[in-house]
Amino acid sequence: xxxxxxxxxxxxxxxxxxxxxxxxxxxxxxxxxxxxxxxxxxxxxxxxxxxxxxxxxxxxxxxxxxxxxxxxxxxxxxxxxxxxxxxxxxxxxxxxxxxxxxxxxxxxxxxxxxxxxxxxxxxxxxxxxxxxxxxxxxxxxxxxxxxxxxxxxxxxxx
DNA sequence: CTGGGTGTTGTTA
DNA sequence: TAACAACACCCAG
Numbered sequence: 001x002x003x004x005x006x007x008x009x010x011x012x013x014x015x016x017x018x019x020x021x022x023x024x025x026x027x028x029x030x031x032x033x034x035x036x037x038x039x040x041x042x043x044x045x046x047x048x049x050x051x052x053x054x055x056x057x058x059x060x061x062x063x064x065x066x067x068x069x070x071x072x073x074x075x076x077x078x079x080x081x082x083x084x085x086x087x088x089x090x091x092x093x094x095x096x097x098x099x100x101x102x103x104x105x106x107x108x109x110x111x112x113x114x115x116x117x118x119x120x121x122x123x124x125x126x127x128x129x130x131x132x133x134x135x136x137x138x139x140x141x142x143x144x145x146x147x148x149x150x151x152x153x154x155x156x157x158x
Numbered sequence: 159c160t161g162g163g164t165g166t167t168g169t170t171a
Numbered sequence: 172t173a174a175c176a177a178c179a180c181c182c183a184g
Contacts, residue, residue, distance in 0.1 A: 094181090
């Protein structure tokens, strides 16, 4: 079964596969994590998403630049993702902070962040652990990418 | 370090 | 329904 994308964005931290659904963005995948065997289908909305990624990686911090985002998940996950979208560029909070705000537990926040299908634009990387950077896209994997994104926004992680 | 607490989710019966 | 394990965590000792 072949994976389908509508566009590929060559970011500084790897090629990203963009998948839209109608006039909204559904998924951003890192291509090097998956089989390179995918097919490209045309979708007129993909260019809007590429533009938004350009805006992020070139330090243009405009918020109104965001495309429509397809939030497919449970009610709780959508609540957490909506809260993530309110965190501005260059700010970060702990899982516990967010848990207090939403009246839940830090582990539940991590669980919801983990199911985010649109990394970077839904900025799950701005949620970090109290005693470390926390995870990214899996258990303790790919924290190098999370660290890169945070450093890009002006933090100093090593 | 360790051990117990936590909310949400998916799986299983 | 209900039990259970998994999970990008946290805190007191």
